[in-house]
Structure formats: structure tokens, C-alpha cells
Amino acid sequence: MLTPERHQIILDLLKDRGVVKLHELVEATSSSESTIRRDLSQLENEKKLKRVHGGASLLAQKGEELSITEKAAKNLKEKDKIAQYAASLIRDGDCIYLDAGTTAFQMIPHIKAKEIKVVTNGLTHLEELLERGIDTYITGGYIKQKTRALIGKGALEGVKQYRFDKCFIGVNAIHTEYGFTTPDPEEAMVKLNAMNLSQETFVLGDRTKLNEVTFAKIADLKEGTIITDETDEEILAPYIEKTTIKVVTT
Amino acid sequence: MLTPERHQIILDLLKDRGVVKLHELVEATSSSESTIRRDLSQLENEKKLKRVHGGASLLAQKGEELSITEKAAKNLKEKDKIAQYAASLIRDGDCIYLDAGTTAFQMIPHIKAKEIKVVTNGLTHLEELLERGIDTYITGGYIKQKTRALIGKGALEGVKQYRFDKCFIGVNAIHTEYGFTTPDPEEAMVKLNAMNLSQETFVLGDRTKLNEVTFAKIADLKEGTIITDETDEEILAPYIEKTTIKVVTT
């Protein structure tokens, strides 16, 4: 049976019942547990469903066009390591800014700290945060359709209402000379503001982001601690000179 | 049985009865006491219910608010007429404030005007608004779990960033002497701010809201045009004296 077929069966069954057990899917598709597990992981990353212990359930919010393509599923494991490490930096009682975007999103399941407050401009994060009973605030602003990030003046003013112990920022590109950059200037502004209002800044950038540049500058390297999975000493060297960097090993 | 299934059963049963005993839940889900206790702890943490000795109860809300799903079922047809009329007031190019809550939510499918901008503090409205390609802004603030409304200082400041041609406010009670009231003072503040920043204010209140009072005052009657489905002249008379009122007939 082809992968897309199986995925369709899974989603259909899920839509029908709300929740499905793994074993039901094994039976319905006559594939092995392993295969179904892989399917579920993939579909979860595409935000088509939510895995739960023993099976899967519909997403609380009906994520329509929100699905992310294959490329998001690629560096998954590395990104998750980064997210996990980042989440471990959060301490009980911290006030956190959590940037919109998938990398920051992945931190949420790994957050162990209690009594924290989280401010975010990522609408996609809300369900996950609330499900964990985390006190959640959002910045307000204009809703950027493609990513469901909040941007614009409203978001800027929203961020300014708070002060953070730590902020976690996702970026598209990190470069020794050009610093942190991201394609959308409006988003860059929000990120910068959050950084300025935070005691500590952590920039989440997997190895594919290093030595890259995009359009809008967020800040210089020295403004944040980079968390990455790049291990090549040669590539890392110039960054180590200019800022602090934490390398997460798999 | 999967965790989300059990949680759903618990919440359904709770919604039905207001309070449930632990043993009822044990029986209804055929799981052990321990499991149900864990479920209750978790759901309490998510602010979906309140644990009490011997079981759980609905969240004690100031002034007895119904959760979103409960409200939606009541007075559906009348409310929809009100929503439809309200939506027809929106003109091309208007800047609108759309209050959180089900009545305002029902306006969205009826909105015909183009090129409008909508600001809202209701997270539940977003999908619907974006689906119609409406430029949408949100106020920011703290997320009130039960209703998904944004409240608190963040919401207040968020509202203040904008000016509106018209605002549409949902209220819980309308009274000739006590004006517009709603159970949550935090929500009342947000509503009042929106009204003050708007050229015109429309208050959506079906007949069940008239001659009622709840805890937190939003504003005096004269501050807004009431849209209602009450047709009894006797009931309407005192309101007509004090403010403008539009009666929607079914």
C-alpha cells in the first residue's frame, strides 16, 4: 500500500471518530505498527493530527491550510534536539517570550518548568500551550495569513507590555557579518523588540541556517546565544569569536 | 481507552450535570480510580474543571457564565437574525471592532462588505474571519481559557491602538437602570474601551438579556444602540426613552 493511501485512510478514520487507536490503524491498513507510527509522526509534523499515547486525535483547532510540507519533516530530529535543549533552559517561574515558527513550537512539549508565563506572537502555539496549563499571553497585531504569526505595530506594542527572563527566537539565517536575518521585516521588528525586552536571548538555528543571509536584519550576533546542531569546528569557529554558542549533539 | 476519549467523556458528563462523582466517572469510562484522579488533576490544570472532594465540578465562574459550546445552542435562530442585521450595518472599507462571544461570532458569515478591517479579542473568530479573506487584527492579552477571549491589560492596550467606525459588543445583561453588564470585570473593561474608541456602538442583546443584570458594568444604555429581537412594546418602552434601539423581527 502506498504511503499517501495510508495517510488518507488514517485521516479519514480520524475525522470520522475524533480519535483512533494505533492498533485500529494497523488493522485498517494491514501494515505493521512501525509503519503506522512513522505515518503518525509525519502527519503530526504536517499538523494534520495530534499524536497521543496509544493512537492519534484530531487537532483542537481545525488546522486547514496550516500544514507544513515535507521539508519541515526533514531535519526533524536535529531540530527537536535543539528545541529540547532550549526548553530545558526554562526555569520555574520564568517569564518567557516564545517566537512564532516551527522551531519554537517544538519547544512546547519539552517544557517541564512550572508556574511560567509565556508570551507569544504565534497563534499556532496557543493550543499546545494551553493544553499544558501554561499561562499564555499573546502580543496582538496583524495576522500574517501564511504563518499565523502576529506582526505589525500591534504586535510591537503588544510585546512592549512585557519583560522577559528569556526569549527564544527562530531565525532563517545566521551570518558572522550580517547577523540574524529573516525574510519579513515586520517579523524582524517583533523579534528584535522581544530580544531587547529580555534578560537573555536564545536564537534557535539548525545547521542549515548558518552562513546564510536573508532580507531583513534582526540583530547582531552578539545580541543572542545561538543554539545549533552544527558540530563542524571550522564552521563554528568564527561564531565562537563573536558570540556565545551552544552546540547540541544528537 | 485513549486519554482524549476519557477526557471528553468527563467533560461531557460534567457539562450535563454540573458536578460528577469520581465513581460515576470510573464507571462511565471503565477505568480505575487512579486513572480518573489523574485525569481530573490534568483537566483542572488546564482549567477545564474544578476538582472537589469526591469528584469534580464546573469551573466556578463569577456570575455563572456558560462555556462557549453551551451558549451556542441557545436561542439560535433569534440570535442569528440579530447577527445578520448587525452584519448588514457594515459598509465597505469600515474598520470594525468585533467583540468576543457567540453573538458577534455569528455575524461573521453574514458580512458582505469588502475591504474592511476587523479587530477582535475573540480567538474563536479568527479562523472564520481569515477564511473570508478579511484583514484581521487581534488585541493581544491574556487568554481566558473558558471562552478564548483576550482580556487584561494586554487586551486594553491592544484595543487602544485602533479607532473604529463601528463596534459590535455582546453583553450578558441589559437593564434600564444599570445599563450594560457582563459577569467578568476584565471583559467589561475591554468592551468599554472598544466602545470609547468607536464612532458608533451596537450592542447585541437578544430578548433574554433585557431587564437582566450581572456583575460588571460596561456602560450606560445611551452609549450604544441596542439590537434585539424583543418585540413586546411594554418591555421595549423604557429602553426607547433612554437610547436608540433596533428591533429585528423574525
Next chain:
DNA sequence: TGTTTTTGAAAGAAAATGATTGATTTTTGG
């Protein structure tokens, strides 16, 4: 053919569950 991708099986890790313990709260009966 060699290479890549998909698949299923297996072992150890992690999570959920149900039973048990003793502490705490509520109810009962004087």
C-alpha cells in the same frame, strides 16, 4: 547491478495504568 527508500522486527526506554499504602477529609452517631 548498485543505490535509495520503505518496511517490519526486536530491544530497551518511557508512559500509562491499577493496586496499595497511609494520610486527610467528611460524615456519622453519640
Next chain:
DNA sequence: CCAAAAATCAATCATTTTCTTTCAAAAACA
């Protein structure tokens, strides 16, 4: 009102189930 009895509770532990990771075989591809 008090104290004993009953019920409920949180905490812990062993068991079961499910999960992740890894690896090798099978299938698809060039």
C-alpha cells in the same frame, strides 16, 4: 460538641502497554 467510622485523597510501586531507536530484509528505483 467530640470522637469514631467511612470515604476520599496523594504518593508510590509493580505491571502492562506503548514508544523510540536501531537494524536488516524487502521493495522501488536508476
